[in-house]
Amino acid sequence: MKKLYLLRHAKSDWKTPANGDFERPLAPRGQKAAPRMGQEIARLKIKPGLVLCSTARRAAQTYELIAENLPKKHIVEHRLDLYMASPAKLLKIIRQQSDDFESILMIGHNPGTEALASHIAGPESPRRLLADLNEKYPTAALAAFDLDIGAWRDLSPGDGTLTYFIKPRDLVCEETH
Template identity: 45%
Template structure:
């Protein structure tokens, strides 16, 4: 069975209004959240074989922050198409993954990530499902398991095995930016 990790970039900064959205960096709270995510990812043994990451600065900085916890063998692909991708576009990208890839992490943005997670899950931890349906804040990580193949991935094809937000990790971060 395949495993999909959906990681929304951590809290970004709005302090420099002259920056294009694509170039906004992480805020101090976002950097703190990535450090907490490292501990969480290491604790649960998350080791995706592949990471697909948006080219937006805040997504790249989020990945840079958590990369130490993902294992030495992880392959990272930065893709422009993930910036602003809808749930349908993300699903189409995942369906193109080689069948041999056992697990993948997508580091991206809302609303695409949240919509994709809600679309794919058919069950799982009830408390986590309720929280997922309520909000997918910046720095949140959804773990989806029970996926038979990337090519047949679609509505209801996965179960939610975990959903953690920065507040769960003691950072106090909340957020709702794209």
């Protein structure tokens, strides 16, 4: 059984007149949300062996803010081809990964991340989680899938059981109660 985690980058700053979309940094809200998601990743004992991270500034900053909560022995690949990739391209990238990795965390962008999550989620996924996933995939949200496959190359739409869909606002609500 493989595990796949899809994390959308944290909230970016649209006000910063940076060098275009690729260079947009995280907004203050994103700088707060990413470490909270990192803590939740640790609490859930999510231990990716491989992290595939877009090279866009906001995605790289998201990785930096969650990295301390990841296993010490993980490999990170910063990849330009994740930037604004289609769900088909993202699926192709995942299928090309080594089967030595039992779990992969991908840090990317919408609309590709959201569409890929919807494609992977299979009928065994809890209806409540599917409804939540299909309603909105906000920044810094994490979808977790159990995949009943032996090799990454075998991953197909509908193969995943959605086990978690966590949004930063859910964590804020939990902290205030």
